[in-house]
Amino acid sequence: MSSAWSKFASPSTFYPLAGRMIPVFWVLAAGSLLVGLYWGFFETPDQLGGSNAQKGYYRIIFLHVGAAWMSMWLYAVMVGWAAVGLVFNTRLSYMMANAIAPTGAIFTFLALWSGSFWGRPSWGTYWDWDPRLTSELILFFLYIGYIALHSAIDDARRADRAAALLAIVGLVMVPVIFWSINCPDPNQCAALHQRSGLGKVDGNILFAMLMTTLGFWMYSFATTLMRVRTIILTREAQTTWAAETIQAEARS
Amino acid sequence: MFKVFWSVLHRDLLLAMRRRTDVLTTLFFFLIVVSLFPLGVGTETAVLRILGPGVVWVAALLASMLALERLFAADFEDGTLEQLLLTDQPLVLLVLAKITAHWLLTGLPLVLMAPLVGMQYHLTDPAIGIMMAALLLGTPVLSLIGAIGAALTLGLRGGGILLSLLILPLYIPVLVYGAGAVELAAVELTATRPYLMLLAAFLLSSLILAPLASAAALRISIE
Numbered sequence: 001m002s003s004a005w006s007k008f009a010s011p012s013t014f015y016p017l018a019g020r021m022i023p024v025f026w027v028l029a030a031g032s033l034l035v036g037l038y039w040g041f042f043e044t045p046d047q048l049g050g051s052n053a054q055k056g057y058y059r060i061i062f063l064h065v066g067a068a069w070m071s072m073w074l075y076a077v078m079v080g081w082a083a084v085g086l087v088f089n090t091r092l093s094y095m096m097a098n099a100i101a102p103t104g105a106i107f108t109f110l111a112l113w114s115g116s117f118w119g120r121p122s123w124g125t126y127w128d129w130d131p132r133l134t135s136e137l138i139l140f141f142l143y144i145g146y147i148a149l150h151s152a153i154d155d156a157r158r159a160d161r162a163a164a165l166l167a168i169v170g171l172v173m174v175p176v177i178f179w180s181i182n183c184p185d186p187n188q189c190a191a192l193h194q195r196s197g198l199g200k201v202d203g204n205i206l207f208a209m210l211m212t213t214l215g216f217w218m219y220s221f222a223t224t225l226m227r228v229r230t231i232i233l234t235r236e237a238q239t240t241w242a243a244e245t246i247q248a249e250a251r252s
Numbered sequence: 253m254f255k256v257f258w259s260v261l262h263r264d265l266l267l268a269m270r271r272r273t274d275v276l277t278t279l280f281f282f283l284i285v286v287s288l289f290p291l292g293v294g295t296e297t298a299v300l301r302i303l304g305p306g307v308v309w310v311a312a313l314l315a316s317m318l319a320l321e322r323l324f325a326a327d328f329e330d331g332t333l334e335q336l337l338l339t340d341q342p343l344v345l346l347v348l349a350k351i352t353a354h355w356l357l358t359g360l361p362l363v364l365m366a367p368l369v370g371m372q373y374h375l376t377d378p379a380i381g382i383m384m385a386a387l388l389l390g391t392p393v394l395s396l397i398g399a400i401g402a403a404l405t406l407g408l409r410g411g412g413i414l415l416s417l418l419i420l421p422l423y424i425p426v427l428v429y430g431a432g433a434v435e436l437a438a439v440e441l442t443a444t445r446p447y448l449m450l451l452a453a454f455l456l457s458s459l460i461l462a463p464l465a466s467a468a469a470l471r472i473s474i475e
Binding site: 138141142145158162165166169170172176177179180181184185186187 | 397409414422446449450465473
């Protein structure tokens with residue numbers, strides 16, 4: 001590892017860096033969300049499709065798609081940090097993985113929730129055992145399992161490493177699980193393949209969707225960094241620099 | 253190397269035979285769960301035929317999972333596990349022996365009990381045959397994947413509930429194809445081949461990967 005990397009791998013140097021980055025990410029998150037929501041509400045068509053048109057309610061996709069993408073992406077990032085932690089034995093990596101998990105779980109829940117509110121007027125039901133819905137639900141369980149295992153173990157080192165191993169096992173299993181849900185009958189998998197692509201989406205809708213997704217992404221950075229700062233202070237409470245930081249922040 | 257495998261396997265089986273209630277409780281749990289469903293959903297033949305495969309598999313998942321708690325717990329409490337970790341023998345092999353013992357005590361009896369349960373649900377004879385084959389291929393996967401969870405939750409308070417939260421989502425592929433094969437067997441017997449092939453693929457890949465992960469988990473839990 002290069003020196004710059006290892007320098008910021010130390011919680012005491014990363015703490016102030018994260019503090020400086022948080023406002024930047026909040027501004028970016030607020031900016032892209034405002035643009036995305038404005039575009040989504042005022043620059044997009046009022047209804048989609050021909051004979052059986054989707055009316056204004058389709059606009060929930062501006063929250064739904066971003067949340068669903070982030071829920072999956074954050075799981076991959078979380079496993080990435082967990083793996084870095086296991087390989088290089090860096091405490092900060094575990095803390096990052098730890099800080100990402102709640103945000104990921106919240107996005108998973110948001111995707112399920114917004115999806116069922118879309119499904120009610122569109123499909124006539126809040127819940128359907130569609131592969132995508134089911135996969136998202138399982139992802140939610142995987143996040144909850146990670147968080148539950150971590151919080152059940154008192155010893156921080158064992159909790160970090162055990163949860164990291166679980167996350168990696170989860171990521172190895174995820175393709176198999178999703179595939180088995182997608183294709184419960186191996187005799188006719190090809191026929192079940194879902195066709196969807198960004199190319200077919202209206203330009204304005206796509207722009208609004210990508211902007212809110214970007215907003216969610218920046219929001220994830222901001223909340224993760226805030227959470228990791230809290231974790232750092234809790235874990236390092238016995239060190240002098242942490243004690244000084246806490247005192248300094250209490251005074252200001 | 254095989255001597256180590258055999259001695260751990262022999263020891264675990266011997267210990268289980270000395271305390272037979274533990275093994276039998278799991279099997280009766282399976283039987284009770286399976287028998288409760290007809291009481292809950294009604295005893296019509298048509299309904300039971302549809303529900304049967306799924307119910308049997310879910311009950312098998314739960315029974316195998318309940319028994320997982322005991323996989324490492326007793327050895328952990330009396331210090332045997334620490335001694336096993338300290339030996340110069342490969343830990344993967346020791347873990348694999350313990351998993352094999354677990355399967356012989358919980359998975360294999362389920363396979364043998366399958367015809368009995370199949371009759372309760374009015375399954376056809378070919379369907380029962382496929383169910384036995386699917387359980388034979390699927391239950392070792394449950395023990396293998398479950399061992400990772402058992403190793404991770406070793407010695408934690410509320411370990412059992414936590415274990416189910418961690419492991420049950422990972423059981424989904426086995427459940428989907430295991431139950432799918434039995435469902436299809438009543439209609440078209442030859443079409444079940446891909447299901448069994450997939451279950452066999454899960455078995456082979458988990459046979460390679462799961463003991464490694466379990467061994468790593470044990471080292472994390474005990475250090």
